Amino acid sequence: MQLYSFFNSSTSYRVRIALALKGVAYDCVPVNIRIGEQRDAQYVDGVNPGAAVPALVDGEFRLGQSLAIIDYLDAQYPQPRLIPSGSVERARVLEVADLISCDIHPVNNLRVLRYLQDVLNVTAEQKDAWYRHWIAQGMTAVERLLTRSGDAGPWCFGTQPTLADCCLVPQIANAQRMGCDLSPYPRSLAIYGHALEHPAFAAAQPQVQPDYIA
Amino acid sequence: MQLYSFFNSSTSYRVRIALALKGVAYDCVPVNIRIGEQRDAQYVDGVNPGAAVPALVDGEFRLGQSLAIIDYLDAQYPQPRLIPSGSVERARVLEVADLISCDIHPVNNLRVLRYLQDVLNVTAEQKDAWYRHWIAQGMTAVERLLTRSGDAGPWCFGTQPTLADCCLVPQIANAQRMGCDLSPYPRSLAIYGHALEHPAFAAAQPQVQPDYIA
Numbered sequence: 001m002q003l004y005s006f007f008n009s010s011t012s013y014r015v016r017i018a019l020a021l022k023g024v025a026y027d028c029v030p031v032n033i034r035i036g037e038q039r040d041a042q043y044v045d046g047v048n049p050g051a052a053v054p055a056l057v058d059g060e061f062r063l064g065q066s067l068a069i070i071d072y073l074d075a076q077y078p079q080p081r082l083i084p085s086g087s088v089e090r091a092r093v094l095e096v097a098d099l100i101s102c103d104i105h106p107v108n109n110l111r112v113l114r115y116l117q118d119v120l121n122v123t124a125e126q127k128d129a130w131y132r133h134w135i136a137q138g139m140t141a142v143e144r145l146l147t148r149s150g151d152a153g154p155w156c157f158g159t160q161p162t163l164a165d166c167c168l169v170p171q172i173a174n175a176q177r178m179g180c181d182l183s184p185y186p187r188s189l190a191i192y193g194h195a196l197e198h199p200a201f202a203a204a205q206p207q208v209q210p211d212y213i214a
Numbered sequence: 215m216q217l218y219s220f221f222n223s224s225t226s227y228r229v230r231i232a233l234a235l236k237g238v239a240y241d242c243v244p245v246n247i248r249i250g251e252q253r254d255a256q257y258v259d260g261v262n263p264g265a266a267v268p269a270l271v272d273g274e275f276r277l278g279q280s281l282a283i284i285d286y287l288d289a290q291y292p293q294p295r296l297i298p299s300g301s302v303e304r305a306r307v308l309e310v311a312d313l314i315s316c317d318i319h320p321v322n323n324l325r326v327l328r329y330l331q332d333v334l335n336v337t338a339e340q341k342d343a344w345y346r347h348w349i350a351q352g353m354t355a356v357e358r359l360l361t362r363s364g365d366a367g368p369w370c371f372g373t374q375p376t377l378a379d380c381c382l383v384p385q386i387a388n389a390q391r392m393g394c395d396l397s398p399y400p401r402s403l404a405i406y407g408h409a410l411e412h413p414a415f416a417a418a419q420p421q422v423q424p425d426y427i428a
Contacts, residue, residue, distance in 0.1 A: 049358035050313055061302065065316070068308035075301040087289040088275065094282035099264055101312075102279070106320035115347070120336060133329070144263035 001026040004047055004055040006033045007209035010105060010170035011066040012054040016209075017166045018070045020200035022077040030211030033110060067101055070163055082163045093157055096145050096164040100171050104138030108174070128178070135180045142168070143185040153187075154194040161195070169195045173206070215240040218261055218269040220247045221423035224319060224384035225280040226268040230423075231380045232284045234414035236291040244425030247324060281315055284377055296377045307371055310359050310378040314385050318352030322388070342392070349394045356382070357399040367401075368408040375409070383409045387420070 003019065003026050005012035019026055031037045031053050038044075039051050048055035050064035056072070063069055074083050084090045106112070108131050116122045116130060146156055156164035172192045175182060182189055195201040206212060217233065217240050219226035233240055245251045245267050252258075253265050262269035264278035270286070277283055288297050298304045320326070322345050330336045330344060360370055370378035386406045389396060396403055409415040420426060 044358070049362055050309070050317075050355045052317070052355075061305075063305050063309060065309045065312040067312050067316075068305050071308055072301060072305045075304070087286060090289070091275075091277050091282050091286045094285055095264070095277060095279045098279040098281050098315075102281075102315050102320050103264075103266070106316050107326055112321055115344070116334075119347075120330075120334065120340060120344075122334060126334060130329070130334075133333075141264045141266075144258070148263055 002057040004029045007206045007212045013170035014066045014166045015054045016204035020203045093162045093164045097167045100167040107134045135175045146187045216271040218243045221420045221426045227384035228280045228380045229268045230418035234417045307376045307378045311381045314381040321348045349389045360401045
């Protein structure tokens with residue numbers, strides 16, 4: 001199994017966590033999205049028509065989109081299960097994962113920040129304000145979802161990591177890297193701190209990937 | 215069952231399609247996102263801490279995020295199934311649904327376009343170019359995913375509508391409304407044309423919703 005991945009891509013980071021939690025061995029094939037390798041014809045035609053990372057190659061089967069990949073891995077390697085089977089528990093996990101994946105990450109990813117900078121010529125201050133705005137709006141919603149149940153953790157939902165944690169941890173890592181104030185989200189920060197002590201989460205971090213650029 | 219919805223919200227439109235396909239009766243509770251009703255304290259505290267539409271209320275259970283809602287409905291009302299159970303078929307459906315939901319829709323939704331206009335003071339031409347840029351990039355990827363298998367349709371995957379169609383149709387409706395050239399995506403357009411002839415898709419369209427504003 002191969003994972004086409006970029007060390008600093010938070011969607012790749014999600015899948016690396018899932019693979020590590022399940023103990024699935026794979027080869028990491030770096031795709032440098034900073035220089036647009038995800039749009040190379042060879043990659044698009046041969047690996048991922050979606051022209052993005054991550055992409056999983058499992059024998060003849062090729063799949064893009066981080067959440068679809070984790071759902072696939074959950075079927076192929078059910079232990080530990082990352083998306084619960086019970087309909088209510090499952091809905092709660094997907095709600096948080098989708099909020100991060102649809103409402104927070106896409107508006108702040110590399111291609112969008114580059115468009116702001118290169119096409120709309122926004123200043124560095126405007127770009128940072130954009131980033132912080134969507135983090136604040138999105139993390140406020142995440143924190144509300146994670147606190148309404150009174151769940152004591154230490155994970156997003158109970159005592160085992162789920163897809164929600166696979167999405168939350170890379171998002172918080174990104175926000176910290178960009179200097180966002182995360183103090184209004186103590187429950188999210190506590191989950192993040194707990195996660196980084198887990199070997200699977202530690203092994204999936206950007207700075208320990210083979211394609212890491214300092 | 216109640217669906218908190220806005221006629222012109224494409225994430226609400228996805229869920230309306232799913233409910234109509236399954237023949238589930240529900241009350242539509244309009245939330246006018248043009249005037250920010252999704253951020254009212256009563257709505258956030260009582261219905262959706264995510265401060266967005268759509269939200270489903272099923273007895274005591276409240277759920278936000280369109281894809282999480284459709285997954286929940288698929289468990290509660292399995293006929294017709296919108297997310298296949300076979301791992302490869304399922305992965306293909308989720309890949310297209312996630313591409314639309316994560317890579318296309320979020321960067322072009324109302325809150326983002328308003329930020330461009332009100333905070334970054336971009337011109338109408340710049341805003342239109344932004345919209346068209348992400349539609350072109352995203353729909354190119356969708357079209358590639360939908361054509362690589364040689365699937366004859368008439369739906370995204372075979373002879374029955376799935377979650378992928380629930381996401382594709384509102385996205386194309388939006389792009390058409392914004393005047394995007396969709397002629398480079400004939401397979402997607404053919405699916406769209408077929409879908410609008412289906413009673414469930416027709417009933418879910420914005421212009422026949424109780425909160426429609428001409």
